[in-house]
Amino acid sequence: xxxxxxxxxxxxxxxxxxxxxxxxxxxAFHLLEADEDDxxxxxxxxxxxxxxxxxxxxxxxxxxxxxCRVCADPQRDTTMICVxxxxxxxxxxxxxxxxxxxxxxxxxxxxxxxxxxxxxxxxTELMARLGDSTLTEIIIATNPNHTGEATASYLARQIGPMxxxxxxxxxxxxxxGDLEYADEVTLGRAFEGRRVFA
Amino acid sequence: MRLRHLSLRDFRSYSEAEVDLTxxxxxxVGLNGQGKTNLVEAAGYLASLGSHRVSNDAPLVRFGxxxxxxxxxxxxxxxxxxxxxxIVPGRANRARVGRSAATRPRDxxxxxxxxxxxxxxxxxxxxxxxxRRRFLxxxxxxxxxxxxxxxxxxxxxxxxxxxxxxxxxxxxRKGSRGGTLTPEEAVSRETTLDTLxxxxxxxAAVGASLVYARLRLLRDLAPHVxxxxxxxxxxxxxxRLTYVSSLPEAVAHRIADGEVPEREELEKAFxxxxxxxxxxxxxxxxxxVGPHRDDVTLTLxxxxxxxxxxxxxxxxxxxxxxxxxxxxxxNDLKTDPVxxxxxxxxxxxAGRRERLAAMVADAEQVLITAAVAEDVPDAxxxxxxxxxxxxxSAEEADAAPLTESGTTSxxxxxxxxxxxxxxxxxxxxxxxxxxxxxRPDDARGTRREFGGGTRDVCCRGRPPDGSPSxxxxxxxxxxxxxxxxxxxxxxxxxxxxxxxxxAQRTRRTQRSRPAAARQQxxxxxxxxxxECRCRRGHRDVTVGxxxxxxxxxxxxxxxxxxxxxxxxxxxxxxxxxxxxxxVDDHPVDRAGRR
Ligand SMILES: [Zn+2]
Numbered sequence: 001x002x003x004x005x006x007x008x009x010x011x012x013x014x015x016x017x018x019x020x021x022x023x024x025x026x027x028a029f030h031l032l033e034a035d036e037d038d039x040x041x042x043x044x045x046x047x048x049x050x051x052x053x054x055x056x057x058x059x060x061x062x063x064x065x066x067x068c069r070v071c072a073d074p075q076r077d078t079t080m081i082c083v084x085x086x087x088x089x090x091x092x093x094x095x096x097x098x099x100x101x102x103x104x105x106x107x108x109x110x111x112x113x114x115x116x117x118x119x120x121x122x123x124t125e126l127m128a129r130l131g132d133s134t135l136t137e138i139i140i141a142t143n144p145n146h147t148g149e150a151t152a153s154y155l156a157r158q159i160g161p162m163x164x165x166x167x168x169x170x171x172x173x174x175x176x177g178d179l180e181y182a183d184e185v186t187l188g189r190a191f192e193g194r195r196v197f198a
Numbered sequence: 199m200r201l202r203h204l205s206l207r208d209f210r211s212y213s214e215a216e217v218d219l220t221x222x223x224x225x226x227v228g229l230n231g232q233g234k235t236n237l238v239e240a241a242g243y244l245a246s247l248g249s250h251r252v253s254n255d256a257p258l259v260r261f262g263x264x265x266x267x268x269x270x271x272x273x274x275x276x277x278x279x280x281x282x283x284x285i286v287p288g289r290a291n292r293a294r295v296g297r298s299a300a301t302r303p304r305d306x307x308x309x310x311x312x313x314x315x316x317x318x319x320x321x322x323x324x325x326x327x328x329x330r331r332r333f334l335x336x337x338x339x340x341x342x343x344x345x346x347x348x349x350x351x352x353x354x355x356x357x358x359x360x361x362x363x364x365x366x367x368x369x370x371r372k373g374s375r376g377g378t379l380t381p382e383e384a385v386s387r388e389t390t391l392d393t394l395x396x397x398x399x400x401x402a403a404v405g406a407s408l409v410y411a412r413l414r415l416l417r418d419l420a421p422h423v424x425x426x427x428x429x430x431x432x433x434x435x436x437x438r439l440t441y442v443s444s445l446p447e448a449v450a451h452r453i454a455d456g457e458v459p460e461r462e463e464l465e466k467a468f469x470x471x472x473x474x475x476x477x478x479x480x481x482x483x484x485x486x487v488g489p490h491r492d493d494v495t496l497t498l499x500x501x502x503x504x505x506x507x508x509x510x511x512x513x514x515x516x517x518x519x520x521x522x523x524x525x526x527x528x529n530d531l532k533t534d535p536v537x538x539x540x541x542x543x544x545x546x547x548a549g550r551r552e553r554l555a556a557m558v559a560d561a562e563q564v565l566i567t568a569a570v571a572e573d574v575p576d577a578x579x580x581x582x583x584x585x586x587x588x589x590x591s592a593e594e595a596d597a598a599p600l601t602e603s604g605t606t607s608x609x610x611x612x613x614x615x616x617x618x619x620x621x622x623x624x625x626x627x628x629x630x631x632x633x634x635x636x637r638p639d640d641a642r643g644t645r646r647e648f649g650g651g652t653r654d655v656c657c658r659g660r661p662p663d664g665s666p667s668x669x670x671x672x673x674x675x676x677x678x679x680x681x682x683x684x685x686x687x688x689x690x691x692x693x694x695x696x697x698x699x700x701a702q703r704t705r706r707t708q709r710s711r712p713a714a715a716r717q718q719x720x721x722x723x724x725x726x727x728x729e730c731r732c733r734r735g736h737r738d739v740t741v742g743x744x745x746x747x748x749x750x751x752x753x754x755x756x757x758x759x760x761x762x763x764x765x766x767x768x769x770x771x772x773x774x775x776x777x778x779x780x781v782d783d784h785p786v787d788r789a790g791r792r
Binding site: 110111112113115117118119146147149150151153154157186187188 | 344347351354355357358359361362365385386389390392393395396397399400403407
């Protein structure tokens with residue numbers, strides 16, 4: 001244990017994701033030895049990010065005002081909502097320019113090991129958005145791993161009875177992959193999501 | 199297929215090793231602790247991404263090094279592929295096939311396939327269900343590498359489901375016992391139960407695939423096991439395998455009768471089980487059904503092998519399982535997997551040795567390790583390498599380690615550097631100063647002829663002529679030569695004295711002991727101090743504490759400890775060999791023999 005404010009700093013840093021007690025200590029001492037200007041710049045950007053960057057009131061994407069860029073755009077298709085785990089997934093999908101609808105950011109995926117249940121995700125808010133009569137399809141684009149799959153099937157089960165089409169982003173064989181080495185689950189999914197050629 | 203070249207860097211006791219290999223038989227001869235098993239362990243690791251000796255990677259990296267490298271050139275149908283693997287404990291390993299970019303280690307599975315026989319195999323028959331599950335799953339992956347993915351998916355989903363059951367426990371319990379819930383608890387209970395369905399669905403899907411795959415594997419394997427058993431035991435015994443499923447009885451019965459239900463049916467059975475077991479699963483906080491709870495019963499005629507089979511029969515069964523795996527892969531792949539016989543001949547009686555040798559002699563490539571060349575039957579003659587202190591050479595070393603003078607010049611770091619890989623010969627270290635057993639130029643050392651074959655001097659204080667000469671009378675007369683002289687050593691050769699359980703436990707917790715921790719312990723150790731008898735330079739080891747300090751040498755016998763504590767004994771403990779004992783408290787007889 002260190003004295004007063006040094007220990008406070010270590011404790012605060014230790015609460016950040018991916019920072020253990022040892023790293024927290026290392027970062028703390030790095031900051032203690034750093035130039036005052038550098039530390040001040042870091043502190044200011046931390047505050048500014050908190051003051052200026054918000055989460056979109058509708059979709060929980062990062063936004064610089066009440067609404068994110070997508071939700072604020074009247075040109076976007078309101079019949080489709082694409083559900084993703086994180087804001088960075090919005091950026092990834094936007095880069096493809098394939099999707100013209102709107103998004104919903106859950107803020108994670110179901111993960112009992114980390115204690116994340118439906119109550120910790122923006123599920124209720126998504127349900128509230130389903131009342132929109134122009135909406136016809138929900139595309140679930142959670143990650144194709146076990147937590148993402150569990151989240152996807154949970155959402156599908158919740159939304160299903162409401163009469164809105166629910167689709168899952170196709171996942172399957174990676175480009176450049178080899179059938180022999182594709183695992184059972186991947187191969188199974190690839191079969192389920194097969195396309196008709198002719 | 200065969201290995202053309204194997205190279206190691208910072209793997210186990212090797213800082214560097216390059217070994218050329220040819221078709222046919224190659225034998226690595228070396229006393230225990232010299233590193234011969236490490237060579238075949240490395241080959242096995244490339245084939246299965248796991249060691250047959252330890253469950254975590256840390257002991258595989260040479261003491262003081264950060265990472266280990268294993269590279270192998272594999273030839274199949276005269277096409278050569280180079281495999282590379284970088285083992286970094288605590289981090290993701292990296293792999294490469296041919297000249298491609300680094301990939302997930304999983305992607306190298308399938309390029310090299312091995313079937314490995316080891317003394318540990320006895321646990322397949324006598325050990326816990328986990329041993330047999332691992333055998334099945336490893337064979338599944340060796341046959342079709344894609345099962346590695348399903349296997350790891352299953353484990354991940356299982357962990358999530360267990361975590362959910364545990365985290366939901368207090369809430370769920372209260373509700374199901376009829377207690378009244380507060381509104382928040384009611385909501386929490388509802389959402390928890392809601393997501394349990396999701397994990398059920400995914401676990402059932404992957405679990406059903408795994409069980410289905412295991413059942414098909416077993417169906418294909420069973421005839422090979424029966425025929426291999428009869429061949430290796432030279433008799434007719436009806437060796438059978440029965441899958442014991444944790445699924446509901448109706449399905450489990452059909453499975454036990456040898457039926458393979460459809461995958462969809464199994465999946466339904468999973469859901470039924472989750473429904474039926476709900477209360478128990480919630481109470482216990484673990485998943486009670488699935489491939490992780492299944493077993494395979496091995497039977498000989500009408501009796502289960504576990505508990506009823508003799509030592510010899512158990513060995514026959516263990517060998518039959520490995521031989522069956524070999525035949526199955528040979529049929530599937532249209533090429534032979536590389537056959538590895540790690541120190542198994544020393545475990546077998548003369549008959550089984552010869553028959554096993556005859557059965558594997560035609561394999562494309564056979565790699566054998568043995569303490570002495572005489573252990574290997576003549577049917578398996580081929581190239582011989584000599585392994586001494588982490589170096590491999592085609593020439594036999596002139597200075598046999600038996601002449602070791604017993605000085606204390608070795609540094610402590612030296613002592614730990616081959617930890618884990620080491621199975622030290624405590625016979626050597628127990629010899630009092632100036633007493634040399636065996637001819638120095640004869641690696642056979644104290645081996646004696648008796649009982650109709652070469653037998654090793656007993657480690658338990660029974661001279662060879664005093665032990666029953668009978669073959670396989672392991673329970674009354676110990677026949678082992680290479681007494682591991684410490685805890686970790688025992689773990690690496692678990693079956694020698696049937697210490698399987700302890701060995702497994704130790705294997706799980708085993709890790710190389712950092713020198714710092716040892717020094718710290720030595721510094722804080724209480725009691726009378728003396729020089730450690732293991733001659734590895736552990737000075738000031740507390741009497742009777744050598745096991746704790748990490749010294750794997752023999753510790754003092756109880757008598758001497760008492761004498762010491764009464765202040766009457768010689769502090770250096772040298773003098774009467776009867777005062778010395780290895781860590782298992784096997785006394786040494788007056789002549790210095792065990
Ligand atoms: Zn938005």
